[in-house]
Amino acid sequence: MSHEILIGLMSGTSLDAIDAVAVDLHNDSVRLIHAIEYKFPEKLRHQLANLITQHEAVNLDHLGAAHRALGLAYADAVKQLLAEAKLQPDDITAIGCHGQTIRHQPDSNPAFSLQIGDAATLATATGITVVNDFRSADVALGGQGAPLVPAFHGHVFTSRKRDRVIVNLGGIANITVLKKDADSTTGFDTGPGNTLLDYWADKNLGKRYDASGSWARNGIIVESLLDDMLADHYFSLKPPKSTGREYFNPAWLSRHVEAAGPEHKAVDVQATLTALTARTVADAIRNVAPDGDVYLCGGGANNTLLTEQITAALKPQTVATTAELGIAPDWVEACAFAWLARARLRHTPGNLPAVTGASRPVILGAITAP
Template sequence: MRDLFIGLMSGTSLDGVDAVLARFDPQGGIAVQGHVHRPFPDALRADLLALNRPGADELHRAALASNGVAEAYAQAVAALLAATGATADQIAAVGAHGQTVRHRPGEFDGTGYTVQLLNGALLAERCGIDVVADLRSRDVAAGGQGAPLVPAFHAALFGQPGMAQAVLNWGGIGNLTLLGADGAVSGFDCGPGNVLLDLWCERHRRTPFDAGGAWAAQGRVDAALLATLLDEPFLHRAPPKSTGRDLFHAEWLDARLAAFDALTPVDVQATLAEFTVRAATDALLRHLPSPTRLLVCGGGALNDHLMARLAAQLPGTAVQSTASAGLPPLQVEAAAFAWLAWAFTQRRPGNRPAVTGAAGPRVLGCLHPAR
């Protein structure tokens, strides 16, 4: 039986596609064989960003964007196979996340929905490999949030009996996995990751992100603005909960900045960075008061300023990149979706009801066979 899987992830930050090739043993143990990153073409990124907000002719635009995501994913798969020397016929399945453009679980009719744009049939056609996609909607159908899905993988990969620790996945949105010393696993979206920082940096510096947090580190945190940001009701809701660009977007930020128009852009960036850190640390300490270790993955793990501020807020906790535990931070989420594809082929549940609020464990995903 083939034991190689590919995981594909494109997150809320819209920076592109991470592709990971991983081998799994029968118990789900993982050995990563390779990783590539491919940025989205500028036009596709612009279309995906626009589709996060209501607009004209959305069905047509979304259908074409779904094709574009599939083509970008297929190119990432081809690059990964070339880099590792693997061939398509050696791969059991591709676990493909798709690009989230709306996430409204439990709303409107009591079920709500989550939308990840990806033409899975086209991806299977281009790659010649079975594709497991649509990995969130089954959990939503069972009354869950459909997110975060990574805690089950974090528990399998990083859990240590007797150690209370957490994993902070800092992409566009931040989510926490809490791993109790007694083996309990919980988790939830805790607020913005890089989404507001990237938005403000692009607006004022015409660059897609603040490399290393260097710009934020030059500014001064405004206490009044920080208090206004931290007053966001989502942050104070009890889990299970999840969020995205549906909440944390330009209009949300501009509404809160209206009373602070005298602040310089660099001071706003510094305050947004502190808000990002406080949203995560306040949530962590509320639900896991004395963690021994906090492992950080996603792009936020490469932001020196954010990591330093995390450590300052958690003086009794070892704050480390997931690289210290064996998996580089930009590989973790893609590896998680490879694991979800493996779980699908084993007909094992991929969700954690205690995390998402679903009615029970569910096998996640829909299969697009290669042939």
């Protein structure tokens, strides 16, 4: 049996882990062979968090060191993945590595989206060709450089019978709309996914995240705070649009919480933030695909309170996870970057101008040989 195995590496704005997958893309199928979650070494996680949150005071030595250290961490993740899957470097066509976004400014002039994680380090340490820097070409053509997963969602998840919406609940949430009778895939970032939830859980509980939303479940939604946050202009912007922690960050949250007054309990704010993600995702879906079947992916699909609220808000639309469509929710995004790497090797465009706003389709990614 023939195979065409690529590796996808994804580490998103949540800084939770490096997701590493090996996928067989033979004959345009997408078959997940093995997947691991590689926890960031604590020191590297701090280095990256500092670059992201202290961006105005970034020291170039720290930037350079993190760039290399992340390349080595990616290589470690790949080696662990290969060992567990009993694969050799020679079995792998290429690694598609998203890199770590340290700054995403698609609306500044000039616009940019900056990912780090040294490709030469990764390629030489593993002996495998690396494709990375997926966002620059789209940005160079006036696009947001994001989201890039919709083309992959279109490839694997389109149905000719039903409209479908794929919702990626990462640090930032994005949706992809797949109409049954049209080949035009659309999509955009809806706003915060887990990023504010994670920040608030860390600040108040000292935990990375509110597991299953169980803390928020004890809180009461503060309607005035929710309304105030929902009034943010991002939510009413027309697509194409993308966002990041540059905008939906602790300062954004503090402004709203302070405006709501001092009397609110932390747990009630967490409940309100959960409702904010659920409401903005559901509102976006109802606007663009009121009849679509909805499939959730990304780490937020494990937050049962959040998924219950999305389901309730969208009733009678059905809401499930991408596991129903053959790819477990935690691995969809990493699979997308393996697939985008293959598109690069085939000289096929990977962006969707209707999604990113770029002036034309373009081949995405830079190739680094070992």
